[in-house]
Amino acid sequence: MSRLLPQTVLLVLALPILASCITAPIATPQAADREAAKASLRQGNGLFDRDRFGEAAAAYTRAAEQDPQFVEAYYNRALANEMVDRQKAIEDWRRFVELAANSPELKWDVARAQARLQILGSMPVYPEALQPSGYVPEAGDYYWQAAKTSEMEKWTTFPIKVFLGSAPQIKWQQGAREAFDIWKGMFGLELVAMPDRGDIRMAWETSTEAASHAGEEGDWVQIRRVGGELTGRRVAFIRIDLSRRWSKDEMRAIVLHEMGHALGIKEHSDSPKDIMFWRMEEKARQILLPVVPFPLVWKSFVSKPSQRDLNTLIRLYNTPGPIVRFQ
Numbered sequence: 471m472s473r474l475l476p477q478t479v480l481l482v483l484a485l486p487i488l489a490s491c492i493t494a495p496i497a498t499p500q501a502a503d504r505e506a507a508k509a510s511l512r513q514g515n516g517l518f519d520r521d522r523f524g525e526a527a528a529a530y531t532r533a534a535e536q537d538p539q540f541v542e543a544y545y546n547r548a549l550a551n552e553m554v555d556r557q558k559a560i561e562d563w564r565r566f567v568e569l570a571a572n573s574p575e576l577k578w579d580v581a582r583a584q585a586r587l588q589i590l591g592s593m594p595v596y597p598e599a600l601q602p603s604g605y606v607p608e609a610g611d612y613y614w615q616a617a618k619t620s621e622m623e624k625w626t627t628f629p630i631k632v633f634l635g636s637a638p639q640i641k642w643q644q645g646a647r648e649a650f651d652i653w654k655g656m657f658g659l660e661l662v663a664m665p666d667r668g669d670i671r672m673a674w675e676t677s678t679e680a681a682s683h684a685g686e687e688g689d690w691v692q693i694r695r696v697g698g699e700l701t702g703r704r705v706a707f708i709r710i711d712l713s714r715r716w717s718k719d720e721m722r723a724i725v726l727h728e729m730g731h732a733l734g735i736k737e738h739s740d741s742p743k744d745i746m747f748w749r750m751e752e753k754a755r756q757i758l759l760p761v762v763p764f765p766l767v768w769k770s771f772v773s774k775p776s777q778r779d780l781n782t783l784i785r786l787y788n789t790p791g792p793i794v795r796f797q
Contacts, residue, residue: 507537511796514546518795521607521781523553541569542796545579548586552789553602556590563587582793589790594626596787597658605784609777612739612746613785617792620736623693624787625669629660630733633668637721638712645721646672652774653729657783670706670732672725691731706732723771730779734786745775746782 514529530547533540548562563583570576570583598604632650637643653659662668696705708728716724723745730746738748 503536504540507533507540507543510536511540511543511546514543514550515795515797518546518550521605521610523550523602523605523607526550527554527558539569541566541573541576544569545583546795548583549789549793549795552586552590553605553785555602556593556788560587560590563590586790586793593790594628597628599656599658599780600784600787602784602788605781606777609781611778611781611785612737612741612744613782613789614792615740616735616737616782616786617789620734620786621791623734623736625734627669629658631660631662631667631669632729633662633665633671635665635672635674637672637674637710641718642674642710642712642716642721645716645718645723646725648718648722649725649729652726653733656775656780657733668705669703670708670729673707673709674712675709690728708732719771719773722773726772726775730775730783733783735779735782739779739782741776741778743772743776744779745772746779747772 510529510533514526514533517523517526517529527547527550530543530550533543534547537543544562544566548559548566551559551562563586567580567583567587570580573580634643634646634650637646650659650661654661659670665671690709690711692707692709694705694707695702697703708725710721710724710728726745735746737746739746741747
């Protein structure tokens, strides 16, 4: 009886194993992985829509881990990370372009991603108040109302220099200075004494072309280019209607509102609690005292930008224009 050599015995024993390996399907991501990734994407979308950008980015990260080829996860995470970490957003946009470059149905999305990469790469370093970390999700914003018309209104050099000029009345000077000090604490503004040094300049006039109630202005803020074609710079002129007898508090509210436009919020808020509401809201308060035969009544106005106003500015500056996420 013949004897098999040890090598032959090993080969015979290995043949069934080799055959099973050849016939077995190549390992691919399980369908459950894509379904899990879609579930994580939906969770991220819900968080994104509630302005919880950091949590949304974490959910999109789970989606990308569950399916590394899930291009929608990188796209949506890039949008979320624009409000979390600019460098991470740039990395996500690059990854999306890399994965989607050969997909004809995504060519316009790739083009938008490439445009955002260019914009994000050219953005300056913003003051602390404009960093995404200053965004408070609970307050929300009115970004979608302001984004389209405000895109070209953002400043790229800081601090922004402001010339207040000299108002005809002391109470107006006081109101304007209080407004400047409030925005300065939030935006890093710098007061200058000469008008030609101002990026934002107050123009105290006896009337305006569209004089109306404060906050209902037509063109009280005008952006113009000053200087030569190559050496000129962008300047915002704030024109105040002096034909009415504004109080100091009214003037402070007016200048706060108009400076909000000059700083980059082109449109108006839909809430009277915001300084950028479309008209100046006064709150009448009264108190009854036993020794006084009539109620004491006084008026007050929104005294500073709300967190919602600030959130809108932060989002305007850190997001390169409105764009719809993947569902």
